[in-house]
Amino acid sequence: MLKFLIKGIMRDRHRWLFPILIVMFAVALLIFGFSFLEGFKMSYIQQTSRFNSGHMKVVSRAYAEMLDIKPYDLALLDVSEDLYEWKEQYPQLDWVERINFGALLDVPDNDGNTKIQSEIVGFAIDLLGSEEEINRMQLKNGLKRGKLPQDASEILISLAAAEKMELKVGDKVTLMGATVFGAMSMRNFQISGMVEFGVLSLDRGAIVADLSAIREMLDMQDAAGEILCFFKDGEYNLRDATKIANHFNGKYSNKEEEFSPQMLRLNDQGNLGPILRMFDYSLVWMSLGFIMVMAIVLWNAGLLNGIRRYGEFGLRLAIGESKRMVYTSLLSEALIVGIAGGVLGVIIGSGISIYFNIHGMDMSVYNRSSNMMTENILYTSLTVKAIIASFIPGLVSTFLGAALAGIAIFKRDTSQLFKELET
Amino acid sequence: MKSLLSALCMLLILPLYGQAPSAEQIIQAVDANMISQTSKSRTRMVVHSRRATRTMEAINYSRGNNMFFSEYLSPPREKGTKMLKLDEDLWIYDPGTDRSIQISGNMLKQSVMGSDLSYEDMMEETHLLDSYNAELSGDIQYEGRDCWILELNAKNTDVSYYKRKAYIDKQRYVCLYEEWFAKSGKLLKTVKASDVQRIDNRWYPTKYVFKDELKQGSGTEYYLEEIQLDLDLPAHVFTKAMLKK
Numbered sequence: 001m002l003k004f005l006i007k008g009i010m011r012d013r014h015r016w017l018f019p020i021l022i023v024m025f026a027v028a029l030l031i032f033g034f035s036f037l038e039g040f041k042m043s044y045i046q047q048t049s050r051f052n053s054g055h056m057k058v059v060s061r062a063y064a065e066m067l068d069i070k071p072y073d074l075a076l077l078d079v080s081e082d083l084y085e086w087k088e089q090y091p092q093l094d095w096v097e098r099i100n101f102g103a104l105l106d107v108p109d110n111d112g113n114t115k116i117q118s119e120i121v122g123f124a125i126d127l128l129g130s131e132e133e134i135n136r137m138q139l140k141n142g143l144k145r146g147k148l149p150q151d152a153s154e155i156l157i158s159l160a161a162a163e164k165m166e167l168k169v170g171d172k173v174t175l176m177g178a179t180v181f182g183a184m185s186m187r188n189f190q191i192s193g194m195v196e197f198g199v200l201s202l203d204r205g206a207i208v209a210d211l212s213a214i215r216e217m218l219d220m221q222d223a224a225g226e227i228l229c230f231f232k233d234g235e236y237n238l239r240d241a242t243k244i245a246n247h248f249n250g251k252y253s254n255k256e257e258e259f260s261p262q263m264l265r266l267n268d269q270g271n272l273g274p275i276l277r278m279f280d281y282s283l284v285w286m287s288l289g290f291i292m293v294m295a296i297v298l299w300n301a302g303l304l305n306g307i308r309r310y311g312e313f314g315l316r317l318a319i320g321e322s323k324r325m326v327y328t329s330l331l332s333e334a335l336i337v338g339i340a341g342g343v344l345g346v347i348i349g350s351g352i353s354i355y356f357n358i359h360g361m362d363m364s365v366y367n368r369s370s371n372m373m374t375e376n377i378l379y380t381s382l383t384v385k386a387i388i389a390s391f392i393p394g395l396v397s398t399f400l401g402a403a404l405a406g407i408a409i410f411k412r413d414t415s416q417l418f419k420e421l422e423t
Numbered sequence: 424m425k426s427l428l429s430a431l432c433m434l435l436i437l438p439l440y441g442q443a444p445s446a447e448q449i450i451q452a453v454d455a456n457m458i459s460q461t462s463k464s465r466t467r468m469v470v471h472s473r474r475a476t477r478t479m480e481a482i483n484y485s486r487g488n489n490m491f492f493s494e495y496l497s498p499p500r501e502k503g504t505k506m507l508k509l510d511e512d513l514w515i516y517d518p519g520t521d522r523s524i525q526i527s528g529n530m531l532k533q534s535v536m537g538s539d540l541s542y543e544d545m546m547e548e549t550h551l552l553d554s555y556n557a558e559l560s561g562d563i564q565y566e567g568r569d570c571w572i573l574e575l576n577a578k579n580t581d582v583s584y585y586k587r588k589a590y591i592d593k594q595r596y597v598c599l600y601e602e603w604f605a606k607s608g609k610l611l612k613t614v615k616a617s618d619v620q621r622i623d624n625r626w627y628p629t630k631y632v633f634k635d636e637l638k639q640g641s642g643t644e645y646y647l648e649e650i651q652l653d654l655d656l657p658a659h660v661f662t663k664a665m666l667k668k
Contacts, residue, residue: 062473073474106524114525174522176515176530181475182537183501186517186524219500258473 005332014308015333018301019398020341026294027345027394028352033286034386035353036378041279043375045236045266050136051123051199053266054096054228055236056245058086062258063225068270070100072218072225073180076261079224082252089251090244092232096133097224099124099214103177105157105207107165116165120157121206122175124214128152136230137208139195145169146193152213154192161205162194169193175207179219187217198364198376229263241265283389291393291400298334298401327406334402335395342394346387353382446557446573452596454550456625461486464650470538471641479536480648488550490661501536505666506545513546516666523666538643539612539635543583551575554582562593565600566617569593584611595619595626610636623652 009016049055059067062074076082079097087095101122109115125133127149134140139148144159146169157167167173171191179185189209197203215221229244231237248263267273313326357380364376444452461484468479480496491508495501503518513526526533531543551557555575563570570590577585584603592599601614612635616628627647634642659665 073472104524104530106522108522112522114523117524117527119529174520174524176517176524178534178537179500181477182470182472182534183477184504184515184517184536186520186522188520188522 002332002336005329006336009333009336016337016340019298019334019337019401020344022294022297022301023338023341023394023398024344024348026290026397027342027390028349030286030290030390030393031346031349031382031386032352032356032380034283034389035349035357035380035382037279037282037286038381038383038386039357039379041276042381043378044275044279047199047375048272049228049230049236049266050138051197051202053269053272054226055231055266056093056229056241057264057266057269058227058229058248058261059225059264060259061253061255061262064262064264067264070102070225072099072101072220073178073182074259075099075180075220075223075225076227076259077180077220077223079227080222082261083227086227086248086252090229090248092240093229093244094132094232096130096136096228096230097126097211097226098228099211099218099220099223099225101177101214101218101225103175105161105165105205106174106176107167107171108174118161118165118205120161121202122177122214123206123208124211125208127208127210128212138198139208142195142197144194144196146191149192149208149210152210153188153190154210155189156193156195156208157191158203158206159194159196160203161207162191164205167191167194175209175217177218179217180223181219183219185217185219187213189213236266238265238267241267283385287389287393290390291397294393294397295400295404298398299404301401301405330402330406331399334398338395338398341398342391345394346391349390350382350387353380353386356380357382443559446559447552449559449571449573449591449596450552450557453591453598456596457627458488459485459625459652461654461656462650462652463654463656465648467646467648468536468538469644469646470536471643472537473639477537484656484660486656486661491545492660492665495536507661507663507666508546509661511546513542514663514666521667523663534635539633539638539640540643541583544612547583551587554578555587563590565590568595568599570599580606592619592626597626597628599628612636622650625652 058076060074060076063071063076066074083095083097087093099122101124103120103122104117105120106117107115123137125137127133128151134148139156143156145162146156149155155173161167169191172188173191174186174188176184176186195208197206215223231240242265245263245265245268248261252260253262254260267276316326317323360377360379362376363378464483464485466481466483468481470477470479477498479498479501481493482496483494484492489508489510491506493506495504505516507514507516513531514523515526516523526542531546532541534540535542535545555577558574558576559571560574561572563572570592573587573589573591575587575589585606586604586608588602588604589598590600591597597616597619598614599616599619602610603612603614605611612633614634615632616630617632618630619626619628627650629647631645632642633645
């Protein structure tokens with residue numbers, strides 16, 4: 001029977017060419033769309049975790065309440081002993097101390113008076129002692145002028161901010177901020193290099209300094225605004241993160257004590273949770289939208305094809321085939337066409353996705369006007385989930401389109417179909 | 424002699440006993456009482472933040488209400504830090520970096536030494552009638568003193584606080600309590616003045632409590648430990664050269 005149906009389809013170009021092409025292009029497009037979204041999501045997680053959230057983050061409970069403004073005056077103090085214990089307790093994680101701060105960057109003229117000044121965002125990281133942090137912040141790749149800091153008196157500045165303030169490598173600047181206890185604090189630094197972070201919000205005006213210098217400036221010896229945790233395999237795993245965070249908070253966090261530590265998963269921080277959920281839901285919405293649009297297109301194609309085939313249906317009814325049998329054969333043909341189009345679509349869509357997974361797409365033009373932390377080169381990520389989520393709608397929409405178009409067979413009188421056979 | 428003149432001025436701008444003064448007359452009388460030609464004072468500021476309590480001592484010089492110089496004496500981390508206000512400009516000198524930095528823009532909204540006061544508060548024009556329309560809205564007993572309630576509404580939007588409410592001591596022409604509001608009506612800061620003392624024919628509060636209502640913590644106490652009024656101050660005190668001396 002299957003062979004008979006396939007032969008029937010193959011001998012009539014109108015039955016397969018248009019439907020297969022539609023399903024193929026749509027499935028290919030859907031696979032690429034899903035791969036792009038997955039790649040975008042991974043890039044977002046990667047970039048956000050590097051610069052901001054970690055896979056998890058330990059902060060004081062008071063700090064967690066105002067996480068978006070990064071209030072380093074509510075930092076964790078005297079952390080080294082605790083950190084030692086946490087490292088022992090959770091060996092699957094890399095622990096990274098950081099201080100994010102806001103300050104005034106003041107550039108002096110030859111007489112030491114203010115020439116120009118600007119508010120900046122500061123990252124204090126272990127620049128001098130950890131190659132991993134340099135890699136994590138992609139400072140080597142992002143370095144556009146000068147060199148990485150060689151001692152605690154040197155800082156990196158975003159290229160755009162440096163150009164705006166007419167700064168050169170080697171220039172001396174003063175950072176003015178407030179200590180963890182609120183006192184005014186200043187420190188002189190030398191610009192060792194200029195970087196492009198590839199993230200609009202940071203490229204507007206950020207500096208990177210060594211943790212030791214900023215600790216001294218902000219009176220934060222043995223303190224950290226945030227302690228970022230990264231899975232050693234580099235992949236964010238929500239289930240494991242939840243397990244670890246629950247265990248950590250149960251053991252070390254005290255709701256009554258505002259400066260007790262609290263571990264936050266990436267999903268718990270700011271809008272990151274809703275954004276990641278939005279990525280996941282988009283898969284479902286895209287599939288549903290795809291099924292609807294495709295079903296309507298294929299329904300119309302099926303109707304046109306059905307009209308063309310009324311003569312054939314009349315003949316089949318005349319030789320004793322029941323309406324149900326005609327309808328079933330139509331659905332079976334649709335399934336065969338759907339499978340063929342879907343398989344071709346998977347091959348083409350996967351091919352395109354794999355190409356961009358290897359070569360990447362330059363998204364820097366779009367990133368310039370976006371606050372979302374994604375990398376300038378975006379790599380698609382093809383998953384089995386994406387293939388299944390594209391193939392099934394391709395099949396369902398073909399089947400649904402044929403099922404809707406085929407209803408017309410039941411709505412017509414047998415005598416009318418016979419009559420159409422005569423014409 | 425200058426104190427006597429101030430007292431005379433105060434009497435002249437006040438109406439005869441029994442007549443209710445206007446809001447403008449009350450403010451002029453407060454200014455005449457509080458603003459001296461020059462002053463030198465030693466102050467102690469206790470900042471109660473969420474995390475710690477810090478005490479800072481400073482020596483301050485002022486000429487009128489537009490020139491102000493201050494040098495921090497303690498604690499060690501702040502010692503030698505100086506501030507200079509000349510009309511609309513404010514500089515801070517840090518001995519650790521040997522830099523004088525001009526405070527401007529959004530930085531003016533930052534807290535002064537972690538206190539509940541901002542640089543903008545320090546910079547504010549004390550002649551309130553230039554920026555606000557004043558209205559006498561009633562009487563109140565505050566801390567055992569008979570007070571007028573003054574309501575001040577900004578004439579334009581270039582002020583830090585759109586609306587102010589002040590309780591003015593009827594006998595001593597001292598503002599004992601103030602509330603500062605945003606345009607939305609949200610209470611931003613409160614100022615309580617107490618321990619009012621007679622100093623050279625003027626009445627001066629020697630303790631203030633500033634509270635930023637948007638911050639946690641129990642506010643900033645500001646004590647006037649010593650004050651000399653209308654003394655001869657050399658002109659060089661209010662120059663940028665003093666910052667690095």
